[in-house]
Amino acid sequence: MALRNVIGGVEVNSASGATSDIVDPATGAVYGTAPLSGSEDVDRAYAAAAEAFGSWRWSTPGERQLALLRFADHIERHGEELTAVEVRDTGKPTALTLSEEIGPMVDQLRFFAGAARVLEGRASGEYLRGHTSSIRREPVGVVGQVAPWNYPMMMAIWKLAPALAAGCSVVLKPSDTTPASTVWMARAAQEFFPPGVVNVVCGDRDTGAALVAHRTPALVSITGSVGAGIAVATAAAGNLTRPHLELGxxxxxxxxxxxxxxxxxxxIAAGGFFNAGQDCTAACRVIALPGIHDEFVAALTARAAATRTGDPDDADVLYGAINNEAQLTRITDLVARAGQRAEITTGGAPLDRPGYFFAPTVVAGVSQDDEIVQREVFGPVITVQRAADEEDAVRLANGTDYGLASSVWTGNVDVAGRMAARIDAGCVWINTHIPLVAEMPHGGFKHSGYGKDLSMYGFEDYTRIKHVMHKHGFTG
Known part of the structure; x- marks a missing residue:
């Protein structure tokens, strides 16, 4: 299978003809190629997006809503086909991907379709005598976006939907290891959006760097690692381009x-092991109070040992392959180093089979300054540490550079309320972990980035605010 870029409504190869291999992580075998795009391809995509923006920006909210709704319907009708494309790139379980991703993606598209018609601003009025002021909400402009490999098709929707609803045009780069579902959706989008509104350019880090540093976009958005986010923010600063960062x-x-x-x-097991722990909100760092710590470690260890990983078509697995060989090696090395300081109670190694599979793992007895506590593993690994009391739990919870998500497990509503206020994270779940809804924002603090996905807050990030003042002379 040979993928191509989608630029200006047309499928094209990279200008140089260069390609990169696409690997099925469940087998480790190459199954296709994708364009390895360069600066010329990025220039062409931005030119198409800029031309399309000239007219798309003037589309009505109702017209944008209808296009998004039709796009959502198409994905819903072809969900099984799209899931098969996604699974081959990611090694995820087929049934779980269909049930847990296609439905939310369709819902998110429909949410932003509705949001297109309900943007709000301050009431028009006479804030200065003889003058009437009003607020215009306008699309920010052409947008450059970089999506990650952990949820390729869903993260593409998170980026495309609010931008298109606002009236922006887009140049989107998927991860070089998981481009297929994004290209599939870009081809489908041409039926519902004018040419050049949705453009997809495949490539590697250099492609992403060219996309971010380009002078055309008014906003660049990335979901990725902290290092990638810092690089994006640095590059965007050269053109005073707005960055939108959802990081680790x-x-x-x-x-x-x-x-x-x-x-x-x-x-916690579900929240930590789902998608092989390749989730920036994964329940990966447990802080247990002393009265429950030992019993919890024993029970979590037993639950992890009973958790299965394996082939996409195995209906009994909770998660599938690690996305790529480099990530599997990284997880293996991090866990091995942790085992020198703490106790691996179950798992701790890759499975002896084709593909990139890692056993569900629990590491107990970790300390706050341990590498595995301070660094994102992005694998099916849950650590457990002991807190002396509530105050100590708050200290440990806030004691990393990240601030994206968290959860609190308690039967005491007062404790839950105090912890929700004191934990420094963009989301605090109480007695659950990982559910998301389109109406609520997703985004973090500290090194987890800034800007919001989903919700009206995420929608507003793709707009700009203009004050219009009309002098009419009437002073009452």
Whole structure:
């Protein structure tokens, strides 16, 4: 299979003809190629987006809503086909991908379709005698976007939907290891959006750097690592381009002595191992109070040992392959170093089979300054550390550079309220971990970035605010 870029409504190869291999992580075998785009391809995509923006920006909210709704309907109708494309790039379980990603993606498109018609601003009025002021919400302009490999098709929707709803045109680069579903959706989008409104350019880090440093975009958005976010913010600063950064996470999961142990173990295992832990909000860093710590470690270890990973078509697996060989090596090395200082109670190594599979792993007895506590693993690995009391739990929870997501497990509503206020993260779940809804914002603090995805807050990031003042002379 040979993918091509989608630029100005047309599928094209890279200008140089260069390609990169696409690997099925469930087998480790190459199954296709994608364009390895350069600066000439990025220039061409931005030129198409800029031309399209000239007319798309004047489309009505109702017209944009209808296009997004039709796009959502198309994805819903062809969900099984799109899932098969995604699974081959990611190694995810087919049934879970279909049930847990296609539905939310369709819902998110429909949410932003509705949001296009309900943007708000301050009421028009006479804030200065003899003058009437009003606020215009306008699309920010052409947008450059870089999506990650952990949720390729869903993150593409998170980026495309609010931008298109606002009236922006887009140049989107998927990860070089997972481009297929994004190209599939870009081809489909041509039926519903004018040529040049949705452009996809495949490539590697150099392609992404060219996309971000380009003078055309008014905003650049990335979902990725902290290092990638810093590079994007630095490059964007050269043109005073707005950056929108959704970066890594190291979610603290605080389990109090009065928590429902069974519910906590089940919820945390699901939140930590789903998608092979390749989720910036994964329940990866448990902080247990002393009265429940030992029992929790034993129960989580048993639950992890019973968790299965394997082939996409195996209906009994919770998660599939690690996305790529380099990431599998990184996880393996991080866990091996952790095992020199702490106890690996289960798992701790790759599976002896084709593909990139890592066993569900629990590491207990970690310390706050351990590498595996401070750095994002992005794999099916959950650490557990002991907190002395509530105050200590807050200190440990906030004691990393990240601030994306967290959860608190307790039967005490006062404790839950205090912890929700004191944890320094963009989301605090109470007695659950990882559910998301289109109406609520997703985004972090500190090194987890800034800007919001989903919700009206995420929508507003793709708009600019203009004050219009009309002098009419009437003073009452």
């Amino acid at each position: 996470g190291k979610a603290p999961v605080v389990v109090f002595d009065d928590a429902d142990l069974e519910a906590a173990v089940e919820g």
